[in-house]
Amino acid sequence: MSKVVLITGGSSGIGKSIGIFLSQKGFVVYGTSRSPKKYKDSPFPILGLDVKDNQTISQTVETIIQKEGRLDVVVNNAGAGITGPIEEIPEAEIKNNFETNFFxxxxxxxxxxPQMRKQGEGLIINITSIAGYMGLPYRGVYSASKGALELLTEAYRMELKSFNIEMTNVAPGDFATNIAxxxxxxxxxxxxxxxxxYGDTLDLMNTHVDHGSNPNLMAEAVYKVIQTKKPKVHYxxxxxxxxxxxxxxRILPDTVYEKLLMNHYKL
Structure with missing residues (x-):
C-alpha cells in the first residue's frame, strides 16, 4: 500500500521538489499552501493550510485522513527567512518568524x-537548516528558530519512541530556490x-542562494529517510x-570559529 505523505509548504521550492519526487516514486502526496488556488496545475494536490492557524491545520489533516484512511509521513517544510541586524529587526517580525519556523x-x-498513534506507526521529518547549527551574523533570528526546532526534535524523538513514531531533522544548506x-x-x-x-552580507547571502545546490538533492534525501527503518536524529x-x-x-575553540565566520562574511 502506497504511503500517504503530507508536505507543508509544498507549492514551491524544496517542498515542491520533494512532492514531485515522491509522487514519481508512487507515494500519495498532499502539499499545502496558504493560497492553494494559485497551484491548480500542481502534479499533486495542494490543500489550504497556514501553519500559524490551528483550524486550517486540523481541517487539512482531517481531510487527508477521511480520504486516505491514514497519514504515514509528515514533512514540516513550511518556513520563512529573515535577515537584518538583530537590534533593528522589529520584535513583531522576530515573533512572526518563530510562529512560522518553530511553533x-x-x-x-x-x-x-493522534492518527499516527492510532496506526501504530508514523514518520515526521522536520526541515531545519545548517544555519540552525550556528549563530550567523544578520541571520541570527533565522538561526535561532531553526536551531530551536533541531533541539525540539531531539526531545520529541525520545517521547515518541514507545509509540513507534519516528522523528528526524533534515537540515539543508543553500539551495537554488525562491526563498530569498x-x-x-x-x-x-x-x-x-x-x-x-549588513548590506555586504545581504549581497553575499543572496549570491549563495542563487548558486545553491539543486533542490532535487533534498528530495532524494527525504526519500532515503522515508525508506530507512530507523532514521538518524540529524541529516x-x-x-x-x-x-x-x-x-x-564542534572541534575548534569558540573564538577561533567565530573568527572564521567573521572572515567569511568580511566583518
Whole structure:
C-alpha cells in the first residue's frame, strides 16, 4: 500500500521538489499552501493550510485522513527567512518568524500524532537548516528558530519512541530556490551603524542562494529517510564546506570559529 505523505509548504521550492519526487516514486502526496488556488496545475494536490492557524491545520489533516484512511509521513517544510541586524529587526517580525519556523511545526505535529498513534506507526521529518547549527551574523533570528526546532526534535524523538513514531531533522544548506524573495529583510537604513556590513552580507547571502545546490538533492534525501527503518536524529544536506562548517564548530575553540565566520562574511 502506497504511503500517504503530507508536505507543508509544498507549492514551491524544496517542498515542491520533494512532492514531485515522491509522487514519481508512487507515494500519495498532499502539499499545502496558504493560497492553494494559485497551484491548480500542481502534479499533486495542494490543500489550504497556514501553519500559524490551528483550524486550517486540523481541517487539512482531517481531510487527508477521511480520504486516505491514514497519514504515514509528515514533512514540516513550511518556513520563512529573515535577515537584518538583530537590534533593528522589529520584535513583531522576530515573533512572526518563530510562529512560522518553530511553533508552526509544533502545531502540525500535535495535529497528526493522534492518527499516527492510532496506526501504530508514523514518520515526521522536520526541515531545519545548517544555519540552525550556528549563530550567523544578520541571520541570527533565522538561526535561532531553526536551531530551536533541531533541539525540539531531539526531545520529541525520545517521547515518541514507545509509540513507534519516528522523528528526524533534515537540515539543508543553500539551495537554488525562491526563498530569498520571501524573506523578511530589515531595511538598509541610511543612518544605521550596520548599513555597510549588513548590506555586504545581504549581497553575499543572496549570491549563495542563487548558486545553491539543486533542490532535487533534498528530495532524494527525504526519500532515503522515508525508506530507512530507523532514521538518524540529524541529516545535513548541501555543499561539502557548509556541512564541514558544523564539524569545525564542534572541534575548534569558540573564538577561533567565530573568527572564521567573521572572515567569511568580511566583518
Amino acid at each position: 508552526g511545526p509544533i502545531r502540525v505535529i500535535k495535529a497528526v500524532l 524573495a520571501g524573506r523578511y529583510h530589515a531595511p538598509l537604513l541610511e543612518d544605521s551603524p550596520y548599513k555597510k556590513p 545535513k544536506i548541501g555543499a561539502f564546506m557548509q556541512k564541514f562548517s558544523i564539524v569545525l564548530k
